[in-house]
Amino acid sequence: MANRETTDREKNRFSARAARYARVGANVSGVAARYAGRRMLGGAGNRAGEATALASALGRLKGPLMKVAQLMATIPDLLPPEYATELQKLQSEAPPMGWAFVKRRMMAELGADWEKKFQSFEHQPAAAASLGQVHRARSLDGAQLACKLQYPDMQSAVEADLRQLEWLLAIRRRFDTALDTSEIGKEIGARVREELDYRREAKHVALYREMLDGADSVRVPCAWPELSTGRLLTLDWLDGTKMLAHKHDPLAVRNRLATAMFTAWWFPFSRFGVIHGDPHLGNYTVFERDGQPGGINLLDYGCIRIFAPKFVGGVVDLYHGLLHGKDDLIVNAYETWGFRRLSRDVIETLNIWARFIYAPLLDDRVRSVADGVAPGEYGRREAFRVHQALKQKGPVKVPREFVFMDRAAIGLGAVFLHLGAELNFYKLFNEAIERFSMDRVEKRQTAALKRAGLA
Numbered sequence: 001m002a003n004r005e006t007t008d009r010e011k012n013r014f015s016a017r018a019a020r021y022a023r024v025g026a027n028v029s030g031v032a033a034r035y036a037g038r039r040m041l042g043g044a045g046n047r048a049g050e051a052t053a054l055a056s057a058l059g060r061l062k063g064p065l066m067k068v069a070q071l072m073a074t075i076p077d078l079l080p081p082e083y084a085t086e087l088q089k090l091q092s093e094a095p096p097m098g099w100a101f102v103k104r105r106m107m108a109e110l111g112a113d114w115e116k117k118f119q120s121f122e123h124q125p126a127a128a129a130s131l132g133q134v135h136r137a138r139s140l141d142g143a144q145l146a147c148k149l150q151y152p153d154m155q156s157a158v159e160a161d162l163r164q165l166e167w168l169l170a171i172r173r174r175f176d177t178a179l180d181t182s183e184i185g186k187e188i189g190a191r192v193r194e195e196l197d198y199r200r201e202a203k204h205v206a207l208y209r210e211m212l213d214g215a216d217s218v219r220v221p222c223a224w225p226e227l228s229t230g231r232l233l234t235l236d237w238l239d240g241t242k243m244l245a246h247k248h249d250p251l252a253v254r255n256r257l258a259t260a261m262f263t264a265w266w267f268p269f270s271r272f273g274v275i276h277g278d279p280h281l282g283n284y285t286v287f288e289r290d291g292q293p294g295g296i297n298l299l300d301y302g303c304i305r306i307f308a309p310k311f312v313g314g315v316v317d318l319y320h321g322l323l324h325g326k327d328d329l330i331v332n333a334y335e336t337w338g339f340r341r342l343s344r345d346v347i348e349t350l351n352i353w354a355r356f357i358y359a360p361l362l363d364d365r366v367r368s369v370a371d372g373v374a375p376g377e378y379g380r381r382e383a384f385r386v387h388q389a390l391k392q393k394g395p396v397k398v399p400r401e402f403v404f405m406d407r408a409a410i411g412l413g414a415v416f417l418h419l420g421a422e423l424n425f426y427k428l429f430n431e432a433i434e435r436f437s438m439d440r441v442e443k444r445q446t447a448a449l450k451r452a453g454l455a
Contacts, residue, residue, distance in 0.1 A: 096128040097151065102135070105149055109232040117227060121147070129282075131195060131302075136237060144237035145224065146299075154196055154231075162189045179390060180397035187400035191277060195302035198233040200454075204301035205235065207452035211268040217260035217295035219287055238297035240285025246293055247418055253293050257286060258421030260295040262428050265412050270432040273312045273445045277404035278303035279411030281418075305404045306449070309441040310336055315405070316436050318354060319429070323362055330354075338399030346396060349389040356382040357409050360425035369416040369425065 097105065102123070106114045115121060118137045125133040132150040139145055151157075162185075169185045194200055202223040209220045221236035228234050246257060264284075269275040276283075276298070283300040286293045314336035321329030327347075334342055334350060342350075355362075360369050390396055416423075449455040 096125045096133050097149075099123045102149065105152065106232070109149070109229045110227070118145075127282075132231075137234075139224070139227075144239075145227070146221070146235045146237045147227070148198070148233045148235070150196070150198065150231040158192055158196060162192065165189070179387075180395050182397065183400040184398055184403050187403040190400075191303050191305065191404065194304075197230060198228060199230050201233055201301050202228055203453045204304045207274065207304070207448055207454060208268065208298060208301060210448045210451055211272050211274065212264065212298075215263050215267065217256070218264045219295065219297045221297075221299075238285065238287065238299065240287045240297045241293075243281055243284060243286060243296075243415065244418060246286055247420065249293065251420075251422065254419040255421050255423055257293060257296060258416050258419050258423060259428065261412060261415055262423075262425075262432075264296060264298060265408060266429065266432045269307075270312065270316075270436065271441065271444055272448055273307040273309050273441050274448075275305050275307070275405060275408050276301075276303065277305045277408055279408055279415060281415070303404070305401075305408075306445075306454075307401060307405075309438040309445065311401055311405075312441050313438045316433055319358060319361060319433075322351075322355060322358055337402050339396065343393070345389075345393040349386055349393060350396075352382055352389070353386050357406070360413075361429040362426065364424065364426040366422050366424050368420065368422050369413050 106121075110117060117140070119140050119142060121137040122135050124135075126136050126146070127134040131154055132148050135147045135149065137145040137147050165188065166185050169181050202225065205221060205223045209222070212218050212220055219238055221238055224234040224236075243257070246253060261279075261284075265276055265279065278300065280300075283298070285297045285299065286295070287297050288294055314333040317329040317336070318333035320326065321333060330351065331342065331347060334347065339350070359371070360367065363371075446455065
């Protein structure tokens with residue numbers, strides 16, 4: 001009987017994946033085929049039109065592939081500029097499940113009497129994203145809750161979409177050899193699969209409560225394990241306003257919010273080797289204190305990257321190497337991260353991007369993160385220079401550990417640009433790495449992971 005049930009489940013998963021392949025193929029393959037055909041035939045084509053068509057196809061499809069597409073669009077020079085621009089416009093909002101469907105899903109997660117476990121549970125979702133939707137609720141003792149419920153068949157959808165991603169990246173490698181993106185696909189796959197495990201996400205929440213304890217500018221919710229499962233995550237509801245609602249606030253307020261963002265991302269990384277890999281504007285809100293914007297709420301903990309302490313050491317080494325002109329530290333940093341077969345030309349090419357990323361941290365003065373560069377051009381010129389140089393001197397295989405570190409840095413920089421913040425980033429960064437040592441990071445990380453149940 002058990003074997004028969006297992007076989008039935010496997011057939012259902014296969015059927016779900018097959019259906020997903022068909023939907024993805026109908027939406028995406030035509031666009032990809034036109035792109036590949038044009039490259040093989042040597043035609044100039046219309047990349048802007050193709051990019052718009054692909055974004056439209058993914059917007060209709062929703063689900064994990066749309067999330068992956070957004071992620072790919074934030075990795076500099078992974079996609080042609082026309083594609084990146086269009087994919088960045090995608091909104092992570094899938095059509096929400098209706099109430100009848102939600103009730104069946106909640107019953108599957110918490111049992112037939114699930115409604116008795118809440119004082120109230122709102123029928124309409126407060127937010128709908130690519131992998132699930134969030135409902136406001138109240139606990140039996142009156143606490144406000146956020147219940148994130150995963151859409152059905154997401155595991156099958158993710159596996160089908162990641163297979164399609166491998167195919168798209170393979171096409172990209174065939175026609176553009178400057179960057180070897182094979183490790184990028186593996187890293188994206190690992191992180192997206194982790195996002196399906198809400199029990200793991202609950203542990204990530206506990207980890208961030210540990211790491212940001214005492215940081216009063218950043219609020220982290222508590223998880224409610226008795227109201228959570230592998231596909232349902234219940235957290236405290238944190239009231240707040242959207243970050244972009246504050247882009248015209250006084251500079252002092254915008255700087256306060258930017259400093260809170262810096263704390264939320266760089267302190268966990270520099271002291272515990274942990275980084276939030278998805279600094280998306282929808283993943284945090286602004287809370288008030290004494291009638292004024294006081295700091296940020298961190299809302300989503302699915303995409304968390306835990307690094308070996310030596311990787312953090314590479315980040316610090318590269319910083320000091322660029323700051324003091326020490327080539328040995330620079331080379332050691334790249335090798336620590338996993339770059340191989342580095343020639344002098346390739347190192348100089350990688351330094352173009354490194355100096356762009358580190359520029360605000362190397363400059364001991366109050367400045368904007370872009371320092372006069374238009375937001376739409378932020379990083380575009382440097383990415384183009386790197387890409388052109390690697391066409392001649394590459395290819396370079398991008399190490400998988402590098403992917404989300406780079407993405408987080410770019411995403412955080414984009415938030416600073418949106419806010420128009422003016423800070424001494426040099427001072428903030430040096431406070432974050434004060435008394436840095438890999439041994440200290442390892443001890444802190446080991447203790448924090450153990451307390452969060454991740455060790």
